[in-house]
Amino acid sequence: MKDKRQQILETALKLFVENGFHATPTSMIAKEAGVATGTLFHHFKTKEELINTLYLETKEILIQALTKQVNEQDTLKSKFRQVFYNAINWAISHPDHQFFYSQYSYSPFISTLTRELGLQRFHVIQELLKEGQENDILKAIPIGLMIDTAQGTLDGITNYLMEHPEKIDDREFTEQAFSMFWDVLKG
Amino acid sequence: MKDKRQQILETALKLFVENGFHATPTSMIAKEAGVATGTLFHHFKTKEELINTLYLETKEILIQALTKQVNEQDTLKSKFRQVFYNAINWAISHPDHQFFYSQYSYSPFISTLTRELGLQRFHVIQELLKEGQENDILKAIPIGLMIDTAQGTLDGITNYLMEHPEKIDDREFTEQAFSMFWDVLKG
Amino acid sequence: MKDKRQQILETALKLFVENGFHATPTSMIAKEAGVATGTLFHHFKTKEELINTLYLETKEILIQALTKQVNEQDTLKSKFRQVFYNAINWAISHPDHQFFYSQYSYSPFISTLTRELGLQRFHVIQELLKEGQENDILKAIPIGLMIDTAQGTLDGITNYLMEHPEKIDDREFTEQAFSMFWDVLKG
Amino acid sequence: MKDKRQQILETALKLFVENGFHATPTSMIAKEAGVATGTLFHHFKTKEELINTLYLETKEILIQALTKQVNEQDTLKSKFRQVFYNAINWAISHPDHQFFYSQYSYSPFISTLTRELGLQRFHVIQELLKEGQENDILKAIPIGLMIDTAQGTLDGITNYLMEHPEKIDDREFTEQAFSMFWDVLKG
DNA sequence: GATGAATGAGCCTTCATTCAT
DNA sequence: TATGAATGAAGGCTCATTCAT
Numbered sequence: 001m002k003d004k005r006q007q008i009l010e011t012a013l014k015l016f017v018e019n020g021f022h023a024t025p026t027s028m029i030a031k032e033a034g035v036a037t038g039t040l041f042h043h044f045k046t047k048e049e050l051i052n053t054l055y056l057e058t059k060e061i062l063i064q065a066l067t068k069q070v071n072e073q074d075t076l077k078s079k080f081r082q083v084f085y086n087a088i089n090w091a092i093s094h095p096d097h098q099f100f101y102s103q104y105s106y107s108p109f110i111s112t113l114t115r116e117l118g119l120q121r122f123h124v125i126q127e128l129l130k131e132g133q134e135n136d137i138l139k140a141i142p143i144g145l146m147i148d149t150a151q152g153t154l155d156g157i158t159n160y161l162m163e164h165p166e167k168i169d170d171r172e173f174t175e176q177a178f179s180m181f182w183d184v185l186k187g
Numbered sequence: 188m189k190d191k192r193q194q195i196l197e198t199a200l201k202l203f204v205e206n207g208f209h210a211t212p213t214s215m216i217a218k219e220a221g222v223a224t225g226t227l228f229h230h231f232k233t234k235e236e237l238i239n240t241l242y243l244e245t246k247e248i249l250i251q252a253l254t255k256q257v258n259e260q261d262t263l264k265s266k267f268r269q270v271f272y273n274a275i276n277w278a279i280s281h282p283d284h285q286f287f288y289s290q291y292s293y294s295p296f297i298s299t300l301t302r303e304l305g306l307q308r309f310h311v312i313q314e315l316l317k318e319g320q321e322n323d324i325l326k327a328i329p330i331g332l333m334i335d336t337a338q339g340t341l342d343g344i345t346n347y348l349m350e351h352p353e354k355i356d357d358r359e360f361t362e363q364a365f366s367m368f369w370d371v372l373k374g
Numbered sequence: 375m376k377d378k379r380q381q382i383l384e385t386a387l388k389l390f391v392e393n394g395f396h397a398t399p400t401s402m403i404a405k406e407a408g409v410a411t412g413t414l415f416h417h418f419k420t421k422e423e424l425i426n427t428l429y430l431e432t433k434e435i436l437i438q439a440l441t442k443q444v445n446e447q448d449t450l451k452s453k454f455r456q457v458f459y460n461a462i463n464w465a466i467s468h469p470d471h472q473f474f475y476s477q478y479s480y481s482p483f484i485s486t487l488t489r490e491l492g493l494q495r496f497h498v499i500q501e502l503l504k505e506g507q508e509n510d511i512l513k514a515i516p517i518g519l520m521i522d523t524a525q526g527t528l529d530g531i532t533n534y535l536m537e538h539p540e541k542i543d544d545r546e547f548t549e550q551a552f553s554m555f556w557d558v559l560k561g
Numbered sequence: 562m563k564d565k566r567q568q569i570l571e572t573a574l575k576l577f578v579e580n581g582f583h584a585t586p587t588s589m590i591a592k593e594a595g596v597a598t599g600t601l602f603h604h605f606k607t608k609e610e611l612i613n614t615l616y617l618e619t620k621e622i623l624i625q626a627l628t629k630q631v632n633e634q635d636t637l638k639s640k641f642r643q644v645f646y647n648a649i650n651w652a653i654s655h656p657d658h659q660f661f662y663s664q665y666s667y668s669p670f671i672s673t674l675t676r677e678l679g680l681q682r683f684h685v686i687q688e689l690l691k692e693g694q695e696n697d698i699l700k701a702i703p704i705g706l707m708i709d710t711a712q713g714t715l716d717g718i719t720n721y722l723m724e725h726p727e728k729i730d731d732r733e734f735t736e737q738a739f740s741m742f743w744d745v746l747k748g
Numbered sequence: 749g750a751t752g753a754a755t756g757a758g759c760c761t762t763c764a765t766t767c768a769t
Numbered sequence: 770t771a772t773g774a775a776t777g778a779a780g781g782c783t784c785a786t787t788c789a790t
Contacts, residue, residue, distance in 0.1 A: 004754080020294065022209035025780060036755045041782060043753090106293035108207035141363045145347045149367050152343015153336060160335035176328045180336050183370045191771085212763055223772040228765065230770095378775080394668065396583035399759060410776045415761060417774090480667035482581035515737045522721035523714060523741050530713015534706045550702045554710050557744045565750080586784055597751040602786065604749095751790080759783075766776075 005043045007033045013054055017099040021051060021107065055104050058097045065090040067124050076132050077182065083125060084154070084178050091158045092168045098158070122151055132185065139187045146185070153184050192230045194220045200241055204286045208238060208294065242291050245284045252277040253311050263319050264369065270311055271341070271365050278345045279355045285345070309338055319372065326374045333372070340371050379417045381407045387428055391473040395425060395481065429478050432471045439464040441498050450506050451556065457499060458528070458552050465532045466542045472532070496525055506559065513561045520559070527558050566604045568594045574615055578660045582612060582668060616665050619658045626651040628685050637693050638743065644686060645715070645739050652719045653729045659719070683712055693746065700748045707746070714745050 011033035015024045026047050030037045044050035066086045073079045091098040129146050132138035139146065157177050160167075167173045198220035202211045213234050217224045231237040253273045260266045278285040316333050319325035326333065344364050347354075354360045385407035389398045400421050404411045418424040440460045447453045465472040503520050506512035513520065531551050534541075541547045572594035576585045587608050591598045605611040627647045634640045652659040690707050693699035700707065718738050721728075728734045 026782085027780075037781090038755050038757095038783080039753075042755090045782095047781065102293060106289060108205070108210070108290060139363070139367065141367075142360070144351070145344065145360075145364060145367075148347035149340060149343040149364075152346065153340040153371060155342070156336040156339015157332065159339065160332045164331070173329070173332075176326070177332060177336075180326065180328075180332075180371050183373075184340060184367050186370075213765085214763070217773095224764090224774095225766085225772050226770080229772095232765095234764065400761085401759075411760090412762085412776050412778095413774075416776090419761095421760065476667060480663060482579070482584070482664060513737070513741065515741075516734070518725070519718065519721045519734075519738060519741075523717040523738075526717020526720065527710060527714040527745060529716070530710040531706065533713065534703075534709035538705070547703070547706075550700070551706060551710075554700065554702075554706075554745050557747075558714060558741050560744075587786085588784070591752095598753095598785090599751050599787085600749080603751095606786095608785065751788105753788095753790105755785100755787075757784100760781095762780080763778100764776100767772105767774095769772080769774105 004033070004035050004039055008035060008040055008043060008050070009054060009057070012050055013058075013096050013100055016051070016054070016103065017096045020103065021047075026050075051104070054100065058101055058104075061094075062090065062097065062101065063123070066122075070124060070128075076128065076135070076137055079128055080132075080182060080185070081178055083128065084181055085174070087154055088158055088161055088168065088174065088177075092161060092165050095162060098162065102155075122147060125150055129185070137187060138185050149184055150181070153181055157181065191220070191222050191226060195222060195227055195230060195237070196241060196244070199237055200245075200283055200287055203238070203241070203290065204283045207290065213237075238291070241287065245288055248281075249277065249284070249288065250310070257311060257315075263315065263322070263324055264373075266315055267369060267372070268365055270315065271368055272361070274341055275345055275348050275355065275361065275364075279348060279352050282349060285349065289342075309334060312337055316372070324374060325372050336371055337368070340368055344368065378407070378409050378413055382409060382414055382417060382424070383428060383431070386424055387432075387470050387474055390425070390428070390477065391470045394477065395421075400424075425478070428474065432475055432478075435468075436464065436471065436475065437497070440496075444498060444502075450502065450509070450511055453502055454506075454556060454559070455552055457502065458555055459548070461528055462532060462535055462542065462548065462551070466535060466539050469536060472536065476529075496521060499524055503559070511561060512559050523558055524555070527555055531555065565594070565596050565600060569596060569601055569604060569611070570615060570618070573611055574619075574657050574661055577612070577615070577664065578657045581664065587611075612665070615661065619662055622655075623651065623658070623662065624684070631685060631689075637689065637696070637698055638747075640689055641743060641746070642739055644689065645742055646735070648715055649719055649722055649729065649735065649738075653722060653726050656723060659723065663716075683708060686711055690746070698748060699746045710745055711742075714742055718742065 008029060012024070012029045015029055015032065018024075026040055027037055029050075030040045033040075040050070044053060066083055068082075068086055070079050070082045070086070073082050126143075126147055129138060129143060129150065133140060133143065133146070157180065161177075195216060199211070199216045202216055202219060205211075213227055214224055216237075217227045220227075227237070231240060253270055255269075255273055257266050257269045257273070260269050313330075313334055316325060316330065316337065320327060320330065320333070344367065348364075382403060386398070386403045389403055389406065392398075400414055401411055403424075404414045407414075414424070418427060440457055442456075442460055444453050444456045444460070447456050500517075500521055503512060503517060503524065507514060507517065507520070531554065535551075569590060573585070573590045576590055576593060579585075587601055588598055590611075591601045594601075601611070605614060627644055629643075629647055631640050631643045631647070634643050687704075687708055690699060690704060690711065694701060694704065694707070718741065722738075
């Protein structure tokens with residue numbers, strides 16, 4: 001039998017995505033996870049701690065996923081392409097995590113923290129953006145605008161793919177999508 | 188003295204933005220608005236109806252704002268530019284409405300509705316996008332992807348401006364921002 | 375029908391005396407009082423506030439009772455006698471309040487406040503004690519010791535009477551009891 | 562390293578005095594004592610058993626302390642004086658035990674038992690009281706009243722000393738205090 | 749003996765909503 | 770229209786206790 005703590009985390013992720021944080025009682029999580037309510041609070045002092053733990057774990061694996069094989073590319077553009085494919089592939093194959101991440105990011109009760117954490121998420125991209133600006137490949141605009149816009153564009157594309165997951169295997173389509181992403185950035 | 192119904196709506200908007208829907212009890216809204224709890228439910232049958240009313244009103248004025256003076260422009264690009272400025276100016280001058288709108292859109296308990304509504308919001312843009320594709324000015328890609336990406340990019344830019352509101356008066360900056368928006372779309 | 379708030383207070387007093395604060399759930403109070411749980415919390419923000427309200431009210435009527443007719447007496451001794459009878463009569467006729475008062479006073483979660491409040495309770499006696507010392511009628515010892523001891527002696531006598539309430543009508547007995555109280559104090 | 566059982570008892574005493582029985586979870590006792598929760602319940606079947614054990618031990622050493630050297634005195638008064646000093650010295654040097662004892666005595670969930678136990682505590686005094694009455698040295702009043710009043714007076718004095726511990730070394734003061742105690746009793 | 753994860757009944761409190769005035 | 774006391778289902782969390790290791 002799986003570790004109860006892990007079982008709770010997985011169940012919580014699923015239910016949060018389905019119903020949202022507030023509409024998911026801890027009792028429901030416990031029941032669905034097959035544990036007692038006390039067990040949930042044995043592992044996570046509060047509901048909020050459970051949510052945060054989930055977020056932190058999600059962020060960690062997301063960052064891992066985004067970074068993969070990026071540095072093995074030669075040109076800056078291929079590096080961006082790699083990040084781009086990493087991002088959309090991850091979203092498609094981990095839809096729950098992806099939804100959870102959005103939900104958490106827009107949740108008002110964590111506003112301040114969120115921004116900072118949101119940036120961490122795109123740390124790889126930020127580095128590439130800076131590099132590209134220094135080499136005059138990308139637009140010469142405030143880095144902050146660049147980051148927010150890149151993130152927005154990528155989110156837009158991801159949103160579409162989440163609703164049309166079959167497109168992920170259509171290389172022509174994904175290349176078109178990537179060209180949009182690239183066009184926002186390149187100078 | 189202002190109309191009580193209106194007072195409730197304004198107070199609710201402010202509090203929802205500050206705390207989120209779920210963390211804002213109707214009792215708090217009533218108290219802050221200076222009315223009895225019964226009065227709130229006299230005007231709005233349920234809390235959800237209050238939220239929806241707020242959303243509908245917001246959407247209406249947002250659409251009005253986005254559309255303004257668009258058809259007075261000659262080229263497609265200037266039309267997009269006009270929409271772009273309309274969007275960012277509105278966001279900056281109505282931050283509460285803007286936040287409320289995002290929050291509502293990402294709220295899981297209205298998921299199905301959201302898509303549809305989100306589209307309505309960008310109805311102007313959609314029309315322009317179609318027009319641009321038909322005239323081979325914009326990228327020849329699925330219209331859905333185009334819409335989602337345009338919306339994402341615009342949201343990204345808006346996010347940045349919300350945190351740096353002083354930039355709204357820096358024409359050079361806003362033109363750079365617009366160029367990003369335009370580059371995503373143009374073929 | 376009686377005022378609900380009052381009904382809650384009376385029921386709570388009864389139950390607290392029977393079971394103690396901790397062993398009396400608010401749900402039990404509400405049910406026994408014939409109101410909804412929400413009603414209890416509508417009138418008292420927390421369980422603790424309910425307890426404190428009960429204490430304050432009890433203290434008030436106790437003080438009133440102790441003071442009665444004291445100043446109509448001529449000698450200091452008769453004043454003390456009056457207070458003494460006031461105290462034991464009140465205890466016998468309001469056993470619940472009396473028990474509640476003891477329980478509250480010894481409750482560890484209100485330690486600091488208690489001392490101070492306990493003194494208020496015996497404000498009348500304190501004044502008499504000071505007067506007696508100034509006139510060399512009472513023992514010339516630190517007033518604090520005098521107060522605490524007087525209170526202790528009176529509590530002891532009261533305790534006995536609570537278990538033998540019939541004695542309250544035995545004038546010979548009560549006079550013997552009073553002589554004990556008086557002997558502790560007189561110089 | 563100290564015996565775990567003993568460690569639990571000592572920690573429990575300290576915490577009960579600080580927070581009261583109900584506000585002291587067994588988990589807190591275990592943690593503070595540096596043992597596992599299971600260990601606590603290995604030594605004491607229930608929380609109540611732990612409390613009772615603590616009470617019994619306290620009572621035992623209290624009785625020992627009160628009795629010390631009493632029978633070595635010649636007159637009844639010196640015997641009372643001896644008990645008196647035994648009582649206040651013990652209270653001052655074992656404040657936690659003293660507080661615990663009071664708390665236990667006033668705890669509503671052991672009401673019935675309490676009376677009986679309270680009597681045991683003053684068994685020495687009771688014997689002396691009886692002896693004194695038989696020899697016409699003490700007041701000729703119901704022995705029950707005598708016991709309760711003596712206890713009350715002594716508690717009052719003790720309370721004062723607990724708050725002014727430095728007075729314990731002021732022989733003039735303690736003799737004044739004793740005279741109060743003696744005056745309540747003597748005929 | 750010792751451990752600590754697991755249990756689940758039960759507690760305090762919240763909050764959307766109703767209704768008599 | 771407006772009021773606010775009253776409602777009660779539901780939620781987060783606690784805590785004494787058990788039990789497999």
